[in-house]
Amino acid sequence: MxxxxxxxxxxxxxxxxxxxxxxxxxxxxxxxxxxxxxxxxxxxxxxxxxxxxxxxxxxxxxxxxxxxxxxxxxxxxxxxxxxxxxxxxxxxxxxxxxxxxxxxxxxxxxxxxxxxxxxxxxxxxxxxxxxxxxxxxxxxxxxxxxxxxxxxxxxxxxxxxxxxxxxxxxxxxxxxxxxxxxxxxxxxxxxxxxxxxxxxxxxxxxxxxxxxxxxxxxxxxxxxxxxxxxxxxxxxxxxxxxxxxxxxxxxxxxxxxxxxxxxxxxxxxxxxxxxxxxxxxxxxxxxxxxxxxxxxxxxxxxxxxxxxxxxxxxxxxxxxxxxxxxxxxxxxxxxxxxVEELKQLRKTETVYENVRLTEEPEAFAGIEGKALELFVEAKQRLSGSFTINIRNHVTVHFNDEKQLLSLKRISFVDHASVEERHCFLKELKNLRVFLDASSIELFANDGEEVFTARMYPDPQDVSVTFVGKGTGFLRLTGYQL
CATH class of the missing domain: 2.115.10.20 (Glycosyl hydrolase domain; family 43)
Incomplete structure (x- = not known):
């Protein structure tokens, strides 16, 4: 050298x-x-x-x-x-x-x-x-x-x-x-x-x-x-x-x-x-x-x-x-x-069976946090639509009629507009979401489609809420990481 x-x-x-x-x-x-x-x-x-x-x-x-x-x-x-x-x-x-x-x-x-x-x-x-x-x-x-x-x-x-x-x-x-x-x-x-x-x-x-x-x-x-x-x-x-x-x-x-x-x-x-x-x-x-x-x-x-x-x-x-x-x-x-090894990050597990979402935002104790792995599984074919609101900054939305999965976030450029990315998905079977302090990685249908993004919400906000309309039953699992 x-x-x-x-x-x-x-x-x-x-x-x-x-x-x-x-x-x-x-x-x-x-x-x-x-x-x-x-x-x-x-x-x-x-x-x-x-x-x-x-x-x-x-x-x-x-x-x-x-x-x-x-x-x-x-x-x-x-x-x-x-x-x-x-x-x-x-x-x-x-x-x-x-x-x-x-x-x-x-x-x-x-x-x-x-x-x-x-x-x-x-x-x-x-x-x-x-x-x-x-x-x-x-x-x-x-x-x-x-x-x-x-x-x-x-x-x-x-x-x-x-x-x-x-x-x-x-x-x-x-x-x-x-x-x-x-x-x-x-x-x-x-x-x-x-x-x-x-x-x-x-x-x-x-x-x-x-x-x-x-x-x-x-x-x-x-x-x-x-x-x-x-x-x-x-x-x-x-x-x-x-x-x-x-x-x-x-x-x-x-x-x-x-x-x-x-x-x-x-x-x-x-x-x-x-x-x-x-x-x-x-x-x-x-x-x-x-x-x-x-x-x-x-x-x-x-x-x-x-x-x-x-x-x-x-x-x-x-x-x-x-x-x-x-x-x-x-x-x-x-x-x-x-990779399978990422399961080592899991500390606590919270499971909710047979969840039927409503048009009123609902939070689930244990499914929130700055570092969170979230698994959403459809127990039957989903109809209608549902939305996951993450830290009042990012939303994950699925519309069964349009067969469209969307990721939306508040822009970190002007902090007012909303940016969107989409993919077509014939049916939503599951979502695996990794949330970190300023990132989200979303895997749909066991990795058939993936969304990766940075996000910059209020650092004190660790909320995750769910809204649904006409959807079937879901199984929600949250892991604190």
Missing amino acids: NDRNRELIALANAEVEAYKSKVEQDPYRLTYHIMPPVGLLNDPNGFIQYRGTYHLFYQWNPFATEHGAKFWGHYTSKDLVHWQHEKIALAPGDWFDKNGCYSGSAVEHDGKIKLIYTGNVKDKDGNRETYQCLAVSENGVDFEKQGVVVELPDGYTAHFRDPKVWQHNGSWYMVIGAQSKDLTGKAVLLRSTDLKTWEHLGPIAGAHMEPFADFGYMWECPDLFELDGRDVLIFSPQGIEPEGIKYNNLYQAGYVVGDMDYETVRYKHGSFVEMDRGFEFYAPQTTLDEKGRRILFGWLGIPEEREGDHPTLKHNWIHAMTLPRELRLIDGKLIQKP
């Missing part, structure tokens, strides 16, 4: 200590989600289980609550529930990453963790250069940079980043999020035998590649993996226009399902589906753990969308990670379920 890296790490650690008390005093500080110790957190990086321990790295600017020259922060866990903050993994202190150690992934090779990430470089006029870089650790905590392993191939702009690496039939493969010279988004494949020398195989999916027409000017954070007999490509396209209830955030995160032919370098796939119907979800990354599960973390944020309006900025931090989710592919649909 050179002197500049050491200097930057020392400065970042000093920033953590200087603002520790102020950050921890924020009433919107989350209780069971991963957050930055100070500054800005964004993309999950390098997610891997290594020697029985889960490692999750993250994009981090410790010096401001805005985007800048990113570090890689680092958390570890034995159980995906209790996380320990480790020393900084990467700092932007070399010529090939001086303007940011951007997103990437991790693999285990020769008994070591190897990080493959994008080095971001800008000249004095703001012109960008991009490099894919390698770093190695023998203990999972101390990393040594190995330098550049991929330079920019012909045919792409310098928006060529976020490598996700995996092994298939004895070869290493890397998928990169890219922008081609015609200013359209692409997912690009490379191959290697040693993680150091890479062959550019070309784009496997993108705008103006079947079945897509125009589909965004940049694809970020791609992740290609096999799941339940098919190949799934997750990516975050930028530049998609809204279509009715779809694509209503500034940028999206979603997937296509298909079959990857590694011999012909062809990926035949279906249409794009948003992974999350809420307000804040982006740049998800997965890993295959030792139990054979495909586990995902997402960023509980959106780049460039109202980032300057979050009230946590007053306490010198912004953004968080989603809860870890197990993925399955059922009938071509990507299903997301909170």
Whole structure:
């Protein structure tokens, strides 16, 4: 490690200590989600289980609550529930990453963790250069940079980043999020035998590649993996226009399902589906753990969308990670379920059987709180509609006639308007809702649809009330977390 890296790490650690008390005093500080110790957190990086321990790295600017020259922060866990903050993994202190150690992934090779990430470089006029870089650790905590392993191939702009690496039939493969010279988004494949020398195989999916027409000017954070007999490509396209209830955030995160032919370098796939119907979800990354599960973390944020309006900025931090989710592919649909280990968070259980909701708001003792898991189960097919009002700030609403599930919140920009996100749902069988001090994650029908969002209610308000009209019977279960 050179002197500049050491200097930057020392400065970042000093920033953590200087603002520790102020950050921890924020009433919107989350209780069971991963957050930055100070500054800005964004993309999950390098997610891997290594020697029985889960490692999750993250994009981090410790010096401001805005985007800048990113570090890689680092958390570890034995159980995906209790996380320990480790020393900084990467700092932007070399010529090939001086303007940011951007997103990437991790693999285990020769008994070591190897990080493959994008080095971001800008000249004095703001012109960008991009490099894919390698770093190695023998203990999972101390990393040594190995330098550049991929330079920019012909045919792409310098928006060529976020490598996700995996092994298939004895070869290493890397998928990169890219922008081609015609200013359209692409997912690009490379191959290697040693993680150091890479062959550019070309784009496997993108705008103006079947079945897509125009589909965004940049694809970020791609992740290609096999799941339940098919190949799934997750990516975050930028530049998609809204279509009715779809694509209503500034940028999206979603997937296509298909079959990857590694011999012909062809990926035949279906249409794009948003992974999350809420307000804040982006740049998800997965890993295959030792139990054979495909586990995902997402960023509980959106780049460039109202980032300057979050009230946590007053306490010198912004953004968080989603809860870890197990993925399955059922009938071509990507299903997301909170990992089983999260049940460890449960402290007390409160159950109400055969609840018939009325048009008068009703609260249920034990089903309230700042940190709460709520499970709503339909005991018969629901008719009419019902609403859950959370802390007088967020509502979850289902209308059976319209087959529409909605999440609404009071805007944290003007504090007067109401923002809405929706999805179609033929029938509501159950809802699993995780509430934290300033977030909500809603899983409908065992993960068939998911809504993720930040929320900023009155910190003293921990109420949850229910209203129904013409509904059937419900079973309500609340867990204090």
